[in-house]
Amino acid sequence: MEKINRRTFMQSVAAAAAVSAVPEAEAKPEGSGPVFLSTWPHGKPANERAAEVFKSGGSLLDAVEKGINVPESDPNVMSVGYGGLPNADGVVSLDAGIMDGTRHRAGAVCALEGIKNPISVARLVLERTRHTTMAGEGALRFALEMGFHTEQLLTPKSLERWMQWKATPNHETFWITPDNHDTIGMVATDGRGHMVAGCSTSGLEWKIPGRVADSPLVGLGYFADDNAGAASATGDGDLMSNYCTSVSIVHLMARGASPQEACAEILKQMVKTIPANKDGECAVIAMNNRGEIGTASMNAKFHLKYALWRNAESQLLDSVVLY
Numbered sequence: 256m257e258k259i260n261r262r263t264f265m266q267s268v269a270a271a272a273a274v275s276a277v278p279e280a281e282a283k284p285e286g287s288g289p290v291f292l293s294t295w296p297h298g299k300p301a302n303e304r305a306a307e308v309f310k311s312g313g314s315l316l317d318a319v320e321k322g323i324n325v326p327e328s329d330p331n332v333m334s335v336g337y338g339g340l341p342n343a344d345g346v347v348s349l350d351a352g353i354m355d356g357t358r359h360r361a362g363a364v365c366a367l368e369g370i371k372n373p374i375s376v377a378r379l380v381l382e383r384t385r386h387t388t389m390a391g392e393g394a395l396r397f398a399l400e401m402g403f404h405t406e407q408l409l410t411p412k413s414l415e416r417w418m419q420w421k422a423t424p425n426h427e428t429f430w431i432t433p434d435n436h437d438t439i440g441m442v443a444t445d446g447r448g449h450m451v452a453g454c455s456t457s458g459l460e461w462k463i464p465g466r467v468a469d470s471p472l473v474g475l476g477y478f479a480d481d482n483a484g485a486a487s488a489t490g491d492g493d494l495m496s497n498y499c500t501s502v503s504i505v506h507l508m509a510r511g512a513s514p515q516e517a518c519a520e521i522l523k524q525m526v527k528t529i530p531a532n533k534d535g536e537c538a539v540i541a542m543n544n545r546g547e548i549g550t551a552s553m554n555a556k557f558h559l560k561y562a563l564w565r566n567a568e569s570q571l572l573d574s575v576v577l578y
């Protein structure tokens with residue numbers, strides 16, 4: 256299995272080398288239309304909002320930011336923004352990041368409390384500062400200076416879940432056995448080779464206060480480069496952080512892998528280094544600068560459903576399962 260896929264991948268690298276001799280205009284067809292690709296069922300309304308924003312004249316960055324605002328603001332999405340499950344202290348601590356593939360610049364916030372749309376604060380880190388990532392107290396002060404207001408992000412439902420967890424004997428075993436997480440990751444193109452990626456999460460439920468994983472960190476939870484494509488990751492960020500998944504996928508695409516090959520390749524690399532990673536909760540999505548897409552889940556236990564918006568059609572589909 257490994258050998259065949261490896262060979263297929265190498266053939267695609269050779270094929271891509273041939274493609275790179277094709278004139279630019281043929282490699283990136285003008286006006287093929289925007290494409291939005293997101294993780295999980297909550298990615299579908301997010302894509303639809305993003306497409307709407309883009310259609311009404313917003314930039315691709317506006318589209319991704321406003322699209323991600325949808326699950327962030329939805330109290331029923333318990334892994335992102337308002338209503339996201341809290342940390343061990345019962346505090347909702349949010350992470351988000353967004354990257355512009357033209358400027359090759361990202362903005363991100365980590366461990367932000369009391370602000371339900373962290374992707375919008377991340378966008379302002381990108382637009383208004385020379386920094387890339389801001390964390391905790393400083394990120395909150397920045398958000399307040401930018402006009403955001405704090406609010407209680409716990410909902411009756413998420414508070415109840417936290418209280419149930421607190422009442423469980425030996426509840427701290429969560430520190431070694433993660434359970435809930437379903438970040439929103441979105442990758443997008445304008446159909447003319449411009450790429451944007453974004454990611455927003457409340458992170459692992461009951462996490463140790465201060466924990467930051469892959470989602471807000473550029474290259475880990477998301478990455479975009481107009482020269483190749485964009486990618487995002489979801490799942491056990493403590494595990495995936497060690498593999499810099501999103502930037503690795505984009506670099507594989509830059510070397511000629513298709514988005515599907517690149518997604519499969521990074522998860523296989525994880526298993527090659529540590530075979531037990533086969534049971535890990537890991538999934539990735541990718542899109543190249545021609546709007547072709549790829550998705551992969553490590554195993555059937557953590558099976559990513561992804562949302563795709565293309566040619567005015569909005570779909571929810573099953574990713575490829577590797578092991």
Ligand code: ASP
Binds near residue numbers: 458459
């Ligand atoms: N990767 C995120 C984290 O570990 C969670 C997720 O993607 O579902 O914080």
